[in-house]
Amino acid sequence: MTSELVVDVQPKEVSIALLEDKSLVELQSEGRNISFSVGNMYLGRVKKLMPGLNACFVDVGYEKDAFLHYLDLGPQFNSLEKYVKQTLSDKKKLNPITKATILPDLEKDGTVSNTLKVGQEVVVQIVKEPISTKGPRLTSELSFAGRYLVLIPFNDKVSVSQKIKSSEERARLKQLLMSIKPKNFGVIVRTVAEGKRVAELDGELKVLLKHWEEAIVKVQKATKFPTLIYEETSRAVGLLRDLFNPSFENIYVNNEAVFNEIKDYVTLIAPERAGIVKLYKGQLPIYDNFGITKQIKSSFGKTVSYKSGAYLIIEHTEALHVVDVNSGNRIKNANGQEANALEVNLGAADELARQLRLRDMGGIIVVDFIDMNEAENRQKLYERMCANMQKDRARHNILPLSKFGLMQITRQRVRPAMDVNTTETCPTCFGKGTIKSSILFTDTLESKIDYLVNKLKIKKFSLHIHPYIAAYINQGVLSLKRKWQMKYGFGIKIIPSQKLAFLEYVFYDPQGEEIDMKEEIEIK
The missing domain is CATH 3.30.2320 (hypothetical protein PF0899 fold)
Structure with missing residues (x-):
């Protein structure tokens, strides 16, 4: 399987399409003036305590105050809060974190009322974007994510990804990071760090430490609240950081500034692959040139056709997403109804796994497959869905078919589901129904x-x-x-x-x- 990334930079928004074997599997779009992205850090101010929820609302500049639960303050909150207070009180001298005093961990069964007070300044990070009527979700357990490492201030532990199976490699990485990381910083070693040399890991660690230093300097200089102290990398670079792999054949960009930004990043993490980043200079819109516009028009909307006349109906509600599988007017299988139902359901499983990634659907997804009588066929469908979802980076859980033929899926939701309106208002009559000749x-x-x-x-x-x-x-x-x-x-x-x-x-x-x-x- 080959992967290509196509970045469309427009004056008002940037959108990114991921193609696998020329088929569109992920689409992300972000307004260029929007700053409320997952990973951003703010020096905010507590607006309201909610003792009943053991949580509070924090002003980070969004129209709806952001939600911060007591358990999301993190074990090292006391140490972070003391350090932030010292930084805000002394505008001339900045004490390095390596000399900061580490206080005891926050009590797990404590209350928000005894920990925070209204008007208090807190450093927070967005973990979930505003969705529907809800404001952003926050944490005070700060983390700076890189390709190989995640840096966590005020945490002195080194953790290694469970997906690295070799005990020798896990021990090597843990010992290596313990020897190069500064005091009072914790590190999580990501799966892609397996087999990497000390120079590569040390180089990224220095970059992440620089991000922390720049953020704390902004805290020290803050004169208004809330204030943005750390901004996640651009969506294009952020997506690359999590997705980049040797199977990427090309990365096409239609904007020179973003092209240079992506090229610099790829040169940093994989110098031998820098040549795959290409500046698109064609006259046709970049999405039209790579056949993406047509796929967007056919893949979004309430009804999604897949093969031989079968189709999915996808409905969005506040609580969950509902998917109905229909065989449509397809030619029936010669082996009978059971074989026909299995064939339609397996095709639906393939298309649904693509749709979940494409629309970034999260929360609870309930799928009504066509009824099958044989337990063996139901197990085949479950295994096919699990195999298809292995390529999905979002955390998910899939339950086998219930006796009503329903499959329940939960999928991590950190931003609103992608919803592209594929219907077109007549540009000549503006919906009135009559036009000039x-x-x-x-x-x-x-x-x-x-x-x-x-x-x-x-x-x-x-x-x-x-x-x-x-x-x-x-x-x-x-x-x-x-x-x-x-x-x-x-x-x-x-x-x-x-x-x-x-x-x-x-x-x-x-x-x-x-x-x-x-x-x-x-x-x-």
């Missing part, structure tokens, strides 16, 4: 071009339109495009874009910024 559409485009060139004096721009319209405009030797260029100049580019609706159009300037030329006309 479509044959006049090219006349409308020409009037917009005339206004841009002659009134706004914009000579260079690109017009993004539906591929069918682009084919019509480019048709023939004396095409409309050629006529427009002869009349208004050769700075006009026509770009087909699959994400646009049939009579939708968008103008962009040479810097990639949208030129708003839309106008909604009331139709009588």
Whole structure:
């Protein structure tokens, strides 16, 4: 299996698509102005204590206060809190953490009322993004994640991933990290560190220590609350950190700044693989060029077809996700109903595992498979689902089919499920149901071009339109495009874009910024 990463950088958002054998399996999108990402750290202020929940609400700058439970304060909270108070009180001198006093661990059966008070400043880290009506979820057990290591301040232990099976390798890594880590820091050794040399681990440890030092300097200089003291790496680099493996053939990026950022990171962790990072300079939108737009349109929405006419119906509720498996109008299996049900269910298991990763669905997922009578077939389906989910990085648990034919899955949820609306509002009538004659559409485009060139004096721009319209405009030797260029100049580019609706159009300037030329006309 080969993997490719395609990064689409737009003025308002960055989206990342992971392809496995050309099939879209993960899609992540983030607004470029959004700063509430998992891993970010804040110097916040306690707004309200909730003794009944043994928790509190903390102001970290989000519209809804973030939730912090007593058990999420972490065993070393007393040491961290004392150090933060000393740092805030002395703006001139910063005491290194290696000289900090380590206090006894926080009592497991203590109460939030005896530990915190309203108005108190606390250093917190986001572990779950705002979902639906809930604010972010926080922890005070801080951690700085790298590719090989996770650094934990005020914890003097070294833990090694359980997935490293060799006892000799586990002992080697533990001894190695104990010898190079500073005092009052704990380290978790990740699975990918297996077999790595001391120089590689020491290099990443220094990077993570630098992140801590920069964060605590921001705490010392803080003049307002809340304040962001540590920002996770960009989504592109963050995804790479967790996903990168030797099977990556290519990483395509359509923005030079993000391309350099990713190239620097890959050069740092795998210098021999730096050549796989490539800057995309094609005229077509990057997702159209790699066939991703079409997969997005067909993979999201309530109904998802997979093979031979079978399909899934996916419903989202506040409490859980419900998936119904339907055989549709597929040709029945010659071996009877049981064989037909097994074939449809196994295909559904393959598609569902992809959908869970693609939409990043979390919480409780209940799947209604087609009923099967034989216990052997039900076990086959369960084993197929477990095998498919092994590629999923999120923590999950799968239960065998119940006697009602339902499979229950729980999957870690740290951010809202990806929900892409695949329906299109008519760009001409704006949902009113009546439009001007479509044959006049090219006349409308020409009037917009005339206004841009002659009134706004914009000579260079690109017009993004539906591929069918682009084919019509480019048709023939004396095409409309050629006529427009002869009349208004050769700075006009026509770009087909699959994400646009049939009579939708968008103008962009040479810097990639949208030129708003839309106008909604009331139709009588």
